[in-house]
Amino acid sequence: xxxxxxxxxxxxxxxxxxxxxxxxxxxxxxxxxxxxxxxxxxxxxxxxxxxxxxxxxxxxxxxxxxxxxxxxxxxxxxxxxxxxxxxxxxxxxxxxxxxxxxxxxxxxxxxxxxxxxxxxxxxxxxxxxxxxxxxxxxxxxxxxxxxxxxxxxxxxxxxxxxxxxxxxxxxxxxxxxxxxxxxxxxxxxxxxxxxxxxxxxxxxxxxxxxxxxxxxxxxxxxxxxxxxxxxxxxxxxxxxxxxxxxxxxxxxxxxxxxxxxxxxxxxxxxx
Numbered sequence: 001x002x003x004x005x006x007x008x009x010x011x012x013x014x015x016x017x018x019x020x021x022x023x024x025x026x027x028x029x030x031x032x033x034x035x036x037x038x039x040x041x042x043x044x045x046x047x048x049x050x051x052x053x054x055x056x057x058x059x060x061x062x063x064x065x066x067x068x069x070x071x072x073x074x075x076x077x078x079x080x081x082x083x084x085x086x087x088x089x090x091x092x093x094x095x096x097x098x099x100x101x102x103x104x105x106x107x108x109x110x111x112x113x114x115x116x117x118x119x120x121x122x123x124x125x126x127x128x129x130x131x132x133x134x135x136x137x138x139x140x141x142x143x144x145x146x147x148x149x150x151x152x153x154x155x156x157x158x159x160x161x162x163x164x165x166x167x168x169x170x171x172x173x174x175x176x177x178x179x180x181x182x183x184x185x186x187x188x189x190x191x192x193x194x195x196x197x198x199x200x201x202x203x204x205x206x207x208x209x210x211x212x213x214x215x216x217x218x219x220x221x222x223x224x225x226x227x228x229x230x231x232x233x234x235x236x237x238x239x240x241x242x243x244x245x246x247x248x249x250x251x252x253x254x255x256x257x258x259x260x261x262x263x264x265x266x267x268x269x270x271x
Contacts, residue, residue, distance in 0.1 A: 087151075
């Protein structure tokens, strides 16, 4: 039974890796070597670095990476702090009708972003933040807060009320309790939410297409999509190399933080 289970896992792992295999070997081919007859046949991997360079240069991937790094760090960080503050207020400060406040915050996730895309676009144009990094940071922060508040509210619910009361007796105010006690105790949950929201922002295409135009502002997924268009002018190996290059940061992020990410998802704590 153990051997059969192991065999099934190996087969599933191979199936899961087939798209990655196709992506890598075809991103490693020069444009002249790419064709339907050679899709499954590997070639010299040195072509991968040539295609990387072309994607960064002609495909403008480097500009998109810079903007997306900013969005994927600033927006989740702000959203996590604000979400934690909202969860703390609902759980620890015991606001009147706490569940109502929680529903109001979390209700932002009920409606798909496509429903408000046109009013959002018009509002951005009227305010003057359309096609700006500030505008992108604001929208990414706004859509990340509800989920952050949801997870951290649940985490704070597991912290004994006596912790807050003991700190209050010692003379700490609400801000000090939040910053010095609740935030350090929730590091694993904070990091897990940050990783999830950063990955979502990194992979976003819709908001980048709708709210940005300039190459220095639009996210990298929008830049990558432009490479595949009629006017992009990039061959398929270059597009695949660009996609592989874009996916590397999120892969590294998960590999480096998988321990804390797993603990955060289980609402655990780490030392």
